Amino acid sequence: MGDEKFPRVQGGGSLILAWQIRNKRVLVVGGGEVAAGRILNVLNADAKVTVVSPRQGLNHEVAYRIEKGQVDYVDRKFEPSDLDNVDMVLTAIDDPEASSQIWKLCKERKIAANIADVPPECDFYFGSVHRDGPLQIMVSTNGKGPRLANIVRRSIAENLPDNVGEAISKIGKLRQMLRKVAPNPEEGPKRMAWMIRVSDAYSLEDLCEMDERDMATLLRFYAPDKVPRLGCLKAMEEDYDAFDGSFGFCVGWG
Incomplete structure (x- = not known):
């Protein structure tokens, strides 16, 4: 079998993941506009955020997050002890030397870090993200062209159906209900295969129209x-026996 049978390796990319940081401790060093964007990103992921920055360096949005208690706040410049019990560090300060020092400390402690505007000193990059409920689409240029990432992301978002986020929420709810109906691990392959068939059989409009009663009947x-x-x-209502699968026009076998 020739090499053309396998995907070609394209080096130089990043491993794009949906990083679950719920309840993880994230340290943000800085309080300006870039820090505000970083803070919102990690708050949206339900992280526990601490901001370290002199008060005179805070922009209005960061000050608002602090005032509302959405983040913990330390009114001073960074100190090495700030890295104690931290899972992730984001820096956004106008001091290259201090940023590099924070980066080195993070490497010593094996803490994942992102140093704003210094791609070589980043364990990960922030991309341009489109959000619609549970749907998140990230476009990354691997630190090479953030502005172009925004342009590509907007182009993708403009071509998505308006109701795709709601449809995904309904599928998520159905999967939760299915796990209660068929909780055993050995049911895993059948659950997956059946959910694939459901996703293929119903349009986005169908999924949006479903309520929990419809899902219970479907299950x-x-x-x-x-x-x-x-x-x-919808027609079955309470009379399930009248629609036991014997009517070919009602049941899809695809």
Whole structure:
């Protein structure tokens, strides 16, 4: 079998992940405009944030986060002890020498860090993100062209359906309900295969129209491994036996 059968390795990229930092401790050094953006990013991911910056260096948004108690605040310049019990460090200060020193300290302690505007001193980059409920799409230029990342991200967002976020929320809810119906680990492959069929069978509009009653009715078709059309679910109401799968026009087998 020739090499053309396998994907070509393209070095120089980043491993793009959805990093789960809920309840992780994030230190933000700096209080200006860049810091404000970083703070919002990690608050959106439910992190516990501490901001270290002299008060005179705070912009209005950072000051607002502090006033509302959304972040912890230390009114002074960075000190090495600030790295104690920290999972991630973000710096956004106009002092290259101090930033590099923070970077070195983070490396010694094996703490993931991002030094704003210094790509070589970053364990990870912030991309341009489109958010619609549970949907997040990130465009990264690996630190080479943040402005172009914004342009690409806007182009992608403009071509997405308006209701895609809501549809994803409904699928997430259905998956949660399915795990209660079929909780055993050995059911995993069947659960996955059935959810794929559901996702393929229903349009975004169908998914948005579903309520929990429809989902509960749909889950009754998991055991026989069938996927009825949404119109059939709506028509069934309480009379499940009348729609037991014998009607070919109601049940999809794809």
